[in-house]
Amino acid sequence: MTLMTTDTDPATLRAAYASFPTGVTAVCAELEGELVGMAASSFTAVSLDPPLVSVCVMHGSRTWQRLQEATRLGVSVLAADQGAACRALGAKEGDRFVGVDTAVTPEGAVLVRGAGVWLDCEVQGHLPAGDHEIVLLRVLGLDVDTLREPLVHLAGGFRDLTPRAPRRVETLTAVAAAAAREGALS
Numbered sequence: 001m002t003l004m005t006t007d008t009d010p011a012t013l014r015a016a017y018a019s020f021p022t023g024v025t026a027v028c029a030e031l032e033g034e035l036v037g038m039a040a041s042s043f044t045a046v047s048l049d050p051p052l053v054s055v056c057v058m059h060g061s062r063t064w065q066r067l068q069e070a071t072r073l074g075v076s077v078l079a080a081d082q083g084a085a086c087r088a089l090g091a092k093e094g095d096r097f098v099g100v101d102t103a104v105t106p107e108g109a110v111l112v113r114g115a116g117v118w119l120d121c122e123v124q125g126h127l128p129a130g131d132h133e134i135v136l137l138r139v140l141g142l143d144v145d146t147l148r149e150p151l152v153h154l155a156g157g158f159r160d161l162t163p164r165a166p167r168r169v170e171t172l173t174a175v176a177a178a179a180a181r182e183g184a185l186s
Contacts, residue, residue: 025076072121073121115145117143
């Protein structure tokens with residue numbers, strides 16, 4: 001492979017990073033009776049033991065400045081039909097929760113209803129990373145709806161996943177065909 005450019009200006013980097021599909025999460029909490037939240041596509045699982053995940057937030061984010069005051073944070077892995085909720089939570093101005101159905105835990109974590117995964121978290125640590133901060137979150141509780149497909153973000157838009165046929169069905173079909181052939185040959 002030959003590199004086409006050595007240009008690492010922000011616009012070129014943004015285009016390169018946008019060509020990698022990511023899931024989208026909502027990171028939210030209730031603070032002094034107000035819902036505060038943001039959309040984050042830089043989410044990743046970190047560890048099973050202890051249970052840790054991370055999100056990256058831009059330095060200077062006013063939303064993160066508020067959220068880091070929360071005792072608990074809700075992280076919702078948004079589902080394929082929640083593009084509008086993602087856009088609302090990513091808005092620069094206005095009420096980010098208009099049209100977003102939420103639930104608040106007794107500890108103040110805010111979860112988006114209809115998401116595929118809900119994590120109740122507390123901040124475990126921070127790590128500076130260029131113009132962002134990596135926030136390490138400890139998972140204290142969770143719920144999963146395995147029937148919900150995730151929202152996938154790519155190149156500034158949302159994409160659908162193409163479902164694969166379950167491997168078990170393919171294997172059973174091959175076994176049944178082989179059995180039928182053997183029966184026909186006997």
